[in-house]
Structures are given as structure tokens and as C-alpha cells.
Amino acid sequence: MSQQGLLLLPLLGMVFITFGIMIWMLKLRYQAVRKDGLNPRYFKLYRGGKIPDYLAKVTQHFENLLELPILFYLAIILVLTLNLVDIVYIILAWCFFLSRCVHTAIHTSYNKLMHRKNTFILSTVVLILLWMRITLDVILL
Numbered sequence: 001m002s003q004q005g006l007l008l009l010p011l012l013g014m015v016f017i018t019f020g021i022m023i024w025m026l027k028l029r030y031q032a033v034r035k036d037g038l039n040p041r042y043f044k045l046y047r048g049g050k051i052p053d054y055l056a057k058v059t060q061h062f063e064n065l066l067e068l069p070i071l072f073y074l075a076i077i078l079v080l081t082l083n084l085v086d087i088v089y090i091i092l093a094w095c096f097f098l099s100r101c102v103h104t105a106i107h108t109s110y111n112k113l114m115h116r117k118n119t120f121i122l123s124t125v126v127l128i129l130l131w132m133r134i135t136l137d138v139i140l141l
Contacts, residue, residue: 003085010097011076017104018065024108025062028055061107065100068124072096075130084137092130099123 032038032055042049051059072093079089103119106112 003087003090004080006090007076007080007085007093010093011073013097014065014069014072014100017101018062018069021058021062021065021104021108025055025058028058031055057111058108061104064107065104068127069100071127071131075127075134078134082138082141084134088133089130092126092133096123096126096130099126 029043032052033040036052038051039049042051076093079085099119099122103116103123106116106119
């Protein structure tokens with residue numbers, strides 16, 4: 001596989017984690033309405049009811065996947081566009097992706113805050129390193 005492919009795999013992994021969590025969240029929404037009696041009108045303005053904890057946890061994680069990872073997507077696209085791909089970028093991309101996989105597993109299962117916080121910090125540090133490297137490479141171009 002090419003270096004570009006090795007860099008794209010973690011990006012694609014993040015996309016599919018996001019889709020997977022989204023589908024799971026939608027399934028849980030239907031479950032909350034059908035089995036737990038949540039009024040479907042709740043979803044019109046997200047008011048007028050209380051969602052079950054199992055749905056809140058997955059919904060919060062879905063929202064989280066639309067926040068920080070956006071900077072990851074942008075960084076990878078920028079690295080590819082500027083033809084900067086090398087082993088350091090590949091390692092950073094995989095570290096970000098794997099730390100986010102662990103974060104997803106923790107957040108959507110036992111949800112221990114200390115563990116979740118540590119994986120979030122790790123992924124954030126990796127993302128900062130990725131952007132620092134891009135900045136240096138752009139300055140040195």
C-alpha cells in the first residue's frame with residue numbers, strides 16, 4: 001500500500017466510526033420512543049422530555065465525533081494536498097485514530113471519566129503535534 005493509502009486509512013476509519021455511532025444513536029432513539037415511552041416530539045426541539053442515559057451517552061459521543069476530529073480530517077487532507085506524506089504523518093494519524101477508537105469504546109460502554117479523559121487528552125496532544133508538524137513543513141516549503 002502507498003504512503004497516501006496508509007495515511008487515508010485512519011481518516012476513513014474515523015468516518016466509519018462516526019457513521020457507526022450515528023446509526024447506533026438512531027436505533028437507540030427508536031428504542032427510547034418505542035420501549036421507554038419517550039415522546040417522539042422531543043426530537044423536534046430537543047425539549048419536553050428526558051432521554052434515557054443509554055441514549056444520552058451515545059448522543060454525546062456522536063456530537064463529540066463532530067468536534068475535534070474535524071481538525072484531524074482537515075490536517076490529513078492538507079498533508080495529502082501539499083504532498084507532505086511521510087512516516088511521521090502516518091504514525092501520528094494512526095495514533096490519533098487508535099486513541100479515538102479507545103475513547104469511543106470507553107465512552108459508549110463503561111464510561112469511566114478518568115479513562116475517557118486520558119484518551120481524549122492523548123488524542124488532543126497527537127492532533128496538536130500533527131498541526132505543529134504541518135506548520136513547520138509549510139514554513140519550510
